[in-house]
Amino acid sequence: MLVLLAAAVALLIVTGIVADFWTDLLWFRSVGFTRVFRTQLLTKAGLFVAFALPVAAILAANITIAYRVRPPFRPRRDTTTEELWRMFEARRRLVTTGVAAGVGLLVGWVAAGEWRVFLQWHHGVRFGVTDPQFGLDVAFYAFGYPWWRFLLGAAFTTVLLAMLVALATHHLAGGLRFEGRPRLTSAAQAHMSLLIGLFVLLKAVAYWLDRYGLAIGSDGVFPGWTGLKYTQANAVLPVKAIMASIAVICAGLFFVNVVRRSWLLPGIGIGLLLFSAVLIGGIYPVLVQQFYVRPAEADREARFIARNIAATRQAYGVQDARIQNYDAVTDVEPGQLRADADTTASVRLLDPSVVSSTYQQLQQVRGFYAFADLLDVDRYLIDGRHQDTVVAVRELNLSGLGQGQRTWVNQHLRYTHGFGFVAARGNTRNPDGKPTFVESDIPPQGKLGKYEPRIYFGEQSPEYSVVGAPPGAAPQEIDYPDDTSPTGQRNNTYRGTGGVPVGSLGRRLLFSLRFGEEKILLSSAINAESRILYIRHPRERVAKVAPWLTLDSNAYPAVVGGRIVWIIDGYTTTNGFPYSTRVTLDEATADSLTSPERQVITPREEINYIRNSVKATVDAYDGTVTLYAWDDTDPVLRTWTRAFPGTVKPRSAIPPELLAHLRYPEDLFKVQREILARYHVTDPQAFYGGQDFWRIPDDPTEGSGHRGRQPAFYLTLRMPDQPRPTFSLSTTFVPANRPNLAAFMAVDAEPGEDYGTIRVLQLPRTTAIPGPGQVQNNFNSDSRVAQIINLLRRGESDVVYGNLLTLPVGGGLLYVEPIYVKARSGTSYPLLQKVLVGFGDRIAFEN
Template sequence: MRNWKRWLIFISTAILSLGVIYVIFNFVFLDFFVDLWWFRSLNFEAYYLSRLFYKYLVFIIVCLVFFLLFFINFWVASRYIGLSSKGYNPKDTEREKKYQKLLKMFQSGSLKIYTPLSLIMSIPIAIPFYEKWETALLYFFGSSSGIKDPAFGRDISYYFFSYPIYSFLQSKLLVIFLFLFFFLALLYFIENRLLNKDKQTLPKGPKIHLTFILFIIGLIQTWGFCLDRIALLYTDHHQPLFFGPGFIEMRLDLPMIFMAIIMFWAFFLSGIIYIYKRKGLIACLVCAAVLTVVISFRNPSFFSEAVQKYWVKPSEAEKERPFISNSIQAALDAYGINEVETRNYSIKPSSAFKVNYDLQSNLHNIPVWDRELLDDVYNQLQSIRSYYKFTNVDVDRYTVNGVYQQVYLGARELNLDDIPESAKNWNNLHLQYTHGHGVVITPASHGGDEPLTWFIRDIPERSDYGFTLTQPGIYYGPEDYEYVIVPNDQGEIDHNKEDVEVMVNYDGTGGIHLSSMLKKILFSVYFKDKNIFFTSETNSKSRILFRRNITKAINRITPFFILDDDPYIVVEDKGLYWIQDAYTISENYPNAQKYDKAKFGTNIKSDEFNYIRNSVKIVVNAYNGDISYYVADPKDPFICAYKRIYPGLLKDMDEMPSNLKKHVRYPKLLFTIQMNVYTKYHQTNPDVFYREEDTWKFAKANNRSMEPYYLTLNMINPQSHEFLTVLPMSPVGRDNLRALTIAGCDKDNYGKILVYNFPKGQQIYGPSQINALVHQDTEIAQELTLWDQAGSEVIFGRTIILPVENNILYIQPVYLRSASRLKIPELKRIIVSQGEVVVMEASLETALAKLEHQLKERSERIKNRLSGPQSNQETDKQ
């Protein structure tokens, strides 16, 4: 019977112990080991451990600092408290005896009492610092940017790295030292009561100790006043006119801060004198009153409002001029648009328009297809299998048969939404349907009523234009993929060949080896999936691939980068690569307007910011999942700091393989943000800015604001065509064209921003005005009406504005989409106009030729009309 009970106790204890071990391991160590293995598979193990090390190092250092702060002060206090405790007086009350016993313990038990007490007090204080550990690292590793703010002449890096941590420290330290002062004062107060009872006085030591703590509090508060000066640079009181400090802040508030510092110390010192000498009470009260008045004047009050209303407003443009100028310069610097080059673009008479050689040689680069519509075409014609899908269409440029060519391309990614529900079992989802396959590429330009040209198509890939692809497998991409175990004994479904399913086996280096029993157990627990452990389809080469969404993977590795919402695929002979743009942002650029997300909108995942740089280009191998970071903007102080914090993480741009570097492009998201700011801040003259007489907006087409688009033009260097980001501008309140903004994407001109200004006094049609002309053309309207009646939907594509030889061409594709189930868009016609004549033809070549011909005829008709009456008058005279 006893043995039975012993075994029951033993088994119960073992089960309970295993349960406790499981819970502890699952919640404490499992994530750590999985993360460690995953980072190791990407060659980022040292980086991962360094992030953990930094995090806990900051916590330990802060704990140690505050532990020593508390312990030293308590130890000093222990030298003076409990001096009256020579023994218990029979006349003492029970409460007094307890006081004496407690004070004796505090006096004699420094290590026993103060060590745990100081530690307990330091830990909760260190937690907020622990949460700000990366801010602390940026402070220690940050360096000068070389740009100074115009108000105080400090380097911009001070506002990025020092000011945030100083503001945080000042507020925390003030509370900590106030708490310390009151705790010590309480101990000394109790001691003083006991000493007074025995007709003794408190030694000078406690007074000096408390005075010293008060002096530190005074220094911390003075530091707070100094930081208030910096806070003036972030005021928004002058919105929407300009951002940052104005006349009130710099001519009224700033002197008041200096006055507050003087009066604070006058009050502080007079208060100390009164405490020690019992003299100067009136001076102390006067200083306190003056300090109160000064602080109240600094806040929005009757005084500042009166100055603004009666002194500033009557001549606001003059008094705010230097501060508006500071705000303009700060915004241009903060958003990287301080070196925009402006050029004037004169417009020739329409009669001078000719289809010259430059235009003819570049027709193959004019993107007449819309990405959104091409997405439907790719999916209908080239998905091939139900488990593949094109989720995005990218724009890029490739050399096709020796010709620099703008193209569209899409990756055929894995998507299991359309397979039958009965097929969505564990084996299919995690062993067989494992990857996407290849890409398709089509030219940017195309003719209507022509079959689509495919540079790469089908599975396996076929190309008649020199493209080869040795590794078409897409195991990593922007979509949310399930984890997979590859290679496995079942094989992975790849494609069909002569009605036979072709199976493949993964041969890459991605993921983590799943060869040991221990890893099978751990990953079964991690994914909460027992099949990982019990499956018999794995082998010695099997690897588990997870975190295959490249955006989420990058965010897990480097959460301090903000990622662009449009990673794009690059095709190379050796395989497929994703290029992901990443940004560093801040809300602490002094004097700079914060980006108005409510007005302009953006996909930047941050509440607010007023500084942005596209500092990093990230390359991800679509087959292996390898991730490489390349510094695209070495002048960015944030990226310089991260290079010092994490050595080996960021590579120089020169280390990027040349076959990938030629596909780097200027991000549309960044260009959109920059141009939204530039619409107002291109007015660098403060008086013009104040009147807002030349504020712009994004040009509108089809009743919506245009977005940046990519074109291949010779707008930077007339001798060569380059890949550019283009965005047209209109004046606020008008629809005509005011300017054309472009950003270079190729080679030495990468990131170079140019603005072509059109003549202010000349009518330059905007896209919406051209759309109106198109709909008013009777021939075009009649033909489009016939198509609509035939059961098809007419779709107008994006308007492309094309500057050509001092003329502006407007190109708009017209598509037909069937009303049947298979709604495949078909490019039917291309509309071309230069603002006065509108033509519609099946191809760009014929449309341009017709436009040139009609413009000549129009010019001759006008000439004849003008010369007709004059010739008749001459005949009558004869």
């Protein structure tokens, strides 16, 4: 009975694996990225075989050798040992094969998981940049070093396991005895000397490889520091070479012991190695650091800090940031701000983090539609002018269905897609405080022209939907509400090419197993023309076809070429850039608006190099995934395109209409501002002191609940050295230990000649310009503002503070904060009623 039960469980597991494998293959075929699936599969299989077979063979050989060199006369041992020996001898081949195969399979499985490391090593291209200590190209550290480390670790594991199985076999066979004083037979001693010699030789290789690891090590001036310091370069580095030499000598003594068979010389070698590890490897560097470096640490470390500064700025792409002194004024002539603001900035008052519920109430149309909690900022050509707009798509929301409507047929066959694109001007409102929509309603109406409004692939799409029907069949999918229709709605039949055909019995069985749903197999509503849509989230689709990319936390929609497409920024990263400081992506990109749905997708937690190398799109109607090379000079991108040729289109293939909606990515900007908070300081002595470091201010608005740092903001502005306003991404800095403003930073976010140019306005240390927290306090404590706010809060209303924007205007810095009023009833939504403005110590609060 137990055997049958085990067989049934095994069959279920194997069937599930086969179903997942085959449906994954069908999905890759449907999106045209079969090469990615094949390359991953063959690489994993190749690594599995390349490691599993040698490890299994080595273990089997060592067990066999230990058995064959057993003593001819074996004295009787304790009962347990004798019983184990009889069992082993009776089933020796089975035990040998089982142990070797089991360990080999485990090692092969681990090796298969290192497919990314192997492909980067195998296809790696040069960076054209060398590290200052060893003169090696960065590619060695980014692509080669991780692979050699993995090989070394695999070799250590193999030799260690071989030692364990050899010792166990020698013990059972009588070659190793623990009764009284432990003793080895001559043959067992030769066998173990060889294995220990190999282990120590590998340790010598590890010592030598450790030297290069110091260039990407993280033991330094502050958390995240990468690279050698004075002690590592002048004490640890030569010590590693000495220890490698001693380990080679020690290994040689063990190899000699294979013939000489005396533990005296190997014992002396091990003693020398341990003594050297403690005295030379441990104590000597500590003495150098304590008594030579620390008394004059700033001077001793200056050369190495300079290396870290240069490498970090280059690795994060901020080496060309234009930092200029900005002696901001706090007072201007009457009317000057208004005149200047009219020509330099189109101030976006609509806050995408506040107005989602407004869009929901005004544009939801039915309860089974929904908008994202955080909307997006884009720009469109409206009435002949490019304008900042707050955009969203009306996605399907199955949780909005009534309890009685949540049947399998409704959730997977009828309610299959969202409908429509909504956009509002960023800098205006209508008289009652509602957004001024330029695209809205169902069917769509507005200024964006005709486009396919159906959203089958989105951020809130169901796990899977089955769509499609034979020609002439009555449409079954709920399309959109229509009061002119007898049924109150219009239905639709999907005619796109997205998804996988699922009409055959075999495929229905496969997908029933994948999703654990027998109705896929049994439902009569599924026909020969049916297609199943799955893996529908735009970021998940890109992550699956480009598993080597780190994806931005936000996919944003745009109307391009008559279709709604999702645009996703893809980053190429590494944590192997010598001397470049590491950051943790989750921490560097977190702010007061970060949510579990908007977190960076990354194959590694820490990085010290990043480029926005890929712009990806996902068609909301048919799910087509397209990858475009945005930075084709990036060595990491070139490495991956060699591994997956033909999967990334050149930059020249980007359609002009799509190019108009590409923007500088927010997560990259947040990483760069994290870096520039310290690395705007380029003098090693000043950097060591840290007195000029900045920090990103906390979000001061009540709406954020003080949950984190102030977000970066998209808006159109003009920096002092720019001839015209441009769509930009901006942030502010305050000194590390003070609340006043230290700097304002903006990057050109619009594709063009200056795209990606970072400009920083650095204020004098003695500046009186208030920081965001101080400005918010000034707003809150102003008697006139407080009086009006209190009036607005009376009765059944709440006040919601919008994003606190900062703009370089009139030779100073202007703060702008929209104020929303929201009724306290359950169906209320925020309406833009007033605007707070601050310049120096002056505050204005008007409609």
